[in-house]
Amino acid sequence: MLAGVLTALVGLAFGGLFAGGPAGRAALELVAAAACAAALGCLAGARLRPAPLVGLAGLAGALAFSVLVLFAGRLTDGASVVTDFGAAARDGWARLLTVGLPAAPDGDLLLLPVLLVWLAAFSAAVLVVRAEAVLAPLLPPLLGYIVALLLVASRGRSLFVLTGLIAVVGLALAVVRAAQLPGRGRIAAVAVGLTEDGPGAPGGAGASGEADQAGSDASGPTSRPGRGRSPSGLRSRSLAGAPSWRRPRAGQLAVGIPAVALMAALGTGLAVLSPIAEGNDRFDPRDHRHPPVDITSTLNPLVQVKSARGGAERKLFTVRLPSNDGKVVTDRIRTAVLTDFDGATWRDDSVFVRTGSVLGTDDTPVTTTGREIQMDVTAQAPGGPFLPTLGQPTGIRDATVSYAYQPSSGSLAATDPLRAGDRYVLTAQVPVADDPRLPDAHVARGTEILPYLALPANIPEEITYAAADAVGTETTAFGKITSLTAYLNNSTMFPVDLDARPGHSLGALKRFLDPGGVKADHHGYVEQFVTAFVLLARIESLPSRIAVGYLLDGRTSSQAGEFTVTSRQAFAWPEVALEGIGWVAFDPTDISKLKDRLPPPDPDDPTGGDGAAQAPEAQAADAVVRPELDRSADLGATGGGSGASSLWWVLLLVLLVVAVAVPAGIVGEKARRRRRRARAGPPAARVAGAWREVRDRLAERGLARSLSLSADQVADLAAARRGPLVGDQLALLAPLVGTALFGATEPDDTDARRAWELTAAASRELRRSDGVRRRVTATLSPVPLLPRRRR
Structure with a gap:
């Protein structure tokens, strides 16, 4: 078992x-x-x-x-x-x-x-x-x-508790098998001999579960003529020769199993406290096996935003979100994430992996909290490869398209061409809009965050000056973020222009942010605004990334929570990693001006003209009518738990169980032995059981269990150490034991009852003379259950 x-x-x-x-x-x-x-x-x-x-x-x-x-x-x-x-x-x-x-x-x-x-x-x-x-x-x-x-692998957690349980069960199995090991050259004594399966000598070999050797000391049992088979049916058997397994002794198990459980629990606790190996950063073979998942996009998703918004409108897909009185939890969906910037362009080198219906969150650099929602996505036209997601995905079901998943960013991509009618339902944790924790939030930290703080080499000083100018005297994370957003939202300094010159390299950003440059160079569109924000944020030690996707437009909603997404809703925005909240989106681009086309600069003006002062072309309608957001989400919901806290609770529970089970097991095993000794076997066996019982009570109080002591010697030692009343009871018991073991006639039931009455009287005298502390110590003492030393 x-x-x-x-x-x-x-x-x-x-x-x-x-x-x-x-x-x-x-x-x-x-x-x-x-x-x-x-x-x-x-x-x-x-x-x-x-x-x-x-x-x-x-x-x-x-x-x-x-x-x-x-x-x-x-x-x-x-x-x-x-x-x-x-x-x-x-x-x-x-x-x-x-x-x-x-x-x-x-x-x-x-x-x-x-x-x-x-x-x-x-x-x-x-x-x-x-x-x-x-x-x-x-x-x-x-x-x-x-x-x-x-x-x-580790998946951000350790297996210390499970390892401790395996150690407990493994050591318990070893204890049980060791208890089954037979001795060599020993025989089972008959009638009142051997172990708990056959009563032992007054010296108490049976009390420890050991078999006595024939012809040992005078106090040990000896085989007598005519008693080769006891009245109870016990028979002698030879254990010499080849080893054979036998039934484990209850005394050894009652002590051995709790002991190994305690050792395993203490070892597990020490391993948790040890800084040598925490167990949550183990080798993962997946890090060295990356079979190709063919996810290719001919262009950087960021540079496609402008062309998508300025081109012909195409229906891409329909999304359905849970609605609360017409309010939804988000106003945008994400298709791609860009992390790495080399000074010329953005890219993301994270690996896509094939996955099942569960989308793991262990490799994400920051835990997302907020509200768990389901988004139903149906493709309206062929496309791909990137699929709509939001927040931190945790699961996908009912998918009719083959997909791969990027755990670090939470992105999904189709591995086969996306067809019209393809559908899936995504489950994700989404941060709450206007989370009240934002003003006091700290940026996420850790080695997983470092890629989101990386900067390209040789950043122009104009960009560094712009970061300092934008942040000013702000010191908090949220203060810096809002200052950067307001700085870039200034339409006088940085007007949004659908016809702005493309490009987001360091050179383009230098021209865009340099206050002494040509005014026309300050015109920008989504790619310039989001790149500038992320670069300035990283200079200010704010971990950030670019998300590319689509804004939801309330005008395309056919019913509550259902939106048709078109190519002209393409957008990009920066996200900042905040501890305890997740990736939070901000908008340095003025969404209300996404359709603005500013007049070209005056060629006669050497400065390029003040584009900000020039009126934009009249717009027929707003760029996007954003849906009203549901701000009533449960802030306590989270995609992950505290593994360390759970581990400590489990360890504490294990220690409490051991602390209760070990004393209870000791007391229970003593009671079981007492009942068995008093009831099992012929009268001779019950008399020997009474002697073993009183020897156990003396052993609990420090009297040696040596096999070399005769019954009279034990009575004398008890009288000297525990008082004459105890000694008198044992002196009356000793002749009964001698007659049972060495007498010519078998004792009867009256002798057995008398032996147990004397044993009970001796035990009462021992308890009466004990203080409370010694009485508790004796009750919980495992000494009677331990193997006896032969000397």
């Missing part, structure tokens, strides 16, 4: 690969595989002698379990289930090393973890039955756990 529990814990480790983690459906199927494999392994190891037959039984069980459980939904497909099974077995490793975590618990991905858990559980169970080495059954589960650690 312990081997099965140990491998089930390994299955829980593999469960971390899949959605739901150790509490999900995948983990349940892995635990079921461990249980079935352990049961089959015990049966095959005991019933089938040839090793090849045992192996065939395990293989047949693994195939049957995999097909009937993992591919149950495909059994009606006929022979194709065999093809699917073969493909999963062939390609499973490659998919596990490339899929985004946590993965969907599909049979194709679960097959190899299930087979590994099955192999570990089946092998461990067979070794329990057949192997003589105590630690042999631990090897398969431990190897399986190592593989699980490699596949699961």
Whole structure:
């Protein structure tokens, strides 16, 4: 059973690969595989002698379990289930090393973890039955756990608690098997001899669970003629020769198992406190395996914004968002994220990975809080490759398009050409509009944030001066952000012009931000404004990135929460990473002026003319009518939890359980022994049990349990150390014990009852003479359960 529990814990480790983690459906199927494999392994190891037959039984069980459980939904497909099974077995490793975590618990991905858990559980169970080495059954589960650690990787969390549980169960299995080890050259004494299974001598060998050797000391039991078989049916058996397993002794288990549990709990706690290895930054083989996912875009998405807004209008897709009295949680959707700027153009080198229905959040540099919503997206025309997302995606379902996911940015991309009618439903955490925590928010920090602070080499001093001028005396993160936004929103200094010169290189930004430059160079459009904001923000140590996507237009809403998105709603905006909130969008571009076309500069004016003073062409309508935002979201919702806090609570719970279970186990085992000694066996055995009971009570109070002491010597020592009243009771008990062991006639039930009455009287005198502290110490003392030293 312990081997099965140990491998089930390994299955829980593999469960971390899949959605739901150790509490999900995948983990349940892995635990079921461990249980079935352990049961089959015990049966095959005991019933089938040839090793090849045992192996065939395990293989047949693994195939049957995999097909009937993992591919149950495909059994009606006929022979194709065999093809699917073969493909999963062939390609499973490659998919596990490339899929985004946590993965969907599909049979194709679960097959190899299930087979590994099955192999570990089946092998461990067979070794329990057949192997003589105590630690042999631990090897398969431990190897399986190592593989699980490699596949699961860190994902920003440690597995200290699970490792501690595996250590507890593994050590407990070792204790149980060690307790089953037989001695060599020992025989089972008869009638009142041997262990708790057969009563021992007045010296109490049986009290410690040890078998006495024939002809030991005078106080030990000896085999007498005519008593080769006891009245209770106990019979002698030889344990000499080849080792054979026997039933573990309850005393050893009652002490050994709580001891290893305590050691494992303390070891786990020390490992958590140790700065040497926190366990949350383990090696991940996925970092070294990046099979190509063909996501290509011929142009930088940022430079396509202007052409999309100025070109012919095309319907792209329809999105449906939850609506609260016509209000929605966001007024924009994102298609791409740009992080890296080399001074000439923007790009993003993050890797897209194939994933299932769960979109992992462990690789995101900042945790997003706010409201969890679902967005239903339907394509209205062929396009791609980037797909609409928002906030921090956490899941996708009902997808009719093949997709890949970029965990660091939360971007989705179609791996096949997007067709009209393709659809998916995205679940995401979205920050709340005008979050009241913004004014006091701090920027996100950590090594994952560093790429969002990176600056190109040789930044012109005009740009650095512009950052200082824009921020002024602001010192808080939000103060700097609002100052930068207001600085670039100044239409007098930086007018929005759909006909502005394209480009967002350092040279273009220098001309755009230089207050002494030509006025016409201060005209800009979305790409200049967002690039300037991100560059100035990074100079001021604000981690930021560019998001490209679309603004939602209330005029295209056919019903509450439903919007048709067209190419003329293309837009880009900067996002800043704020701790405890997530990526927050800001608008340095004046959205109300996105359609403005300023007159060309006067060629006779050497300065290029004051474009800001020139009136823009009249506009027929606003550029975008933004939907009203729902500001009533739950700020406590979050896409991630505090792993460290949970870990400490689990460790505290384990320690509390151990602190309660160990004393309770000691008291319970003593009570069980007392009842068994008083009721089991013939009168001679019950008399010997009474003597062992009183010896245990004396041992709890420091009197040695040496086998060399006769019953009279024990009575004398008790009288000297604990008073004459205790000694008198033992002096009356000693003759009964001697008669039971060495007398010519068997004691009767009256003698057995008298022996236990004297034992109870001696125990009462011991408790009466104890103080409260010694009484509690004696009650909880494990000394009677420990093996006795022979001397």
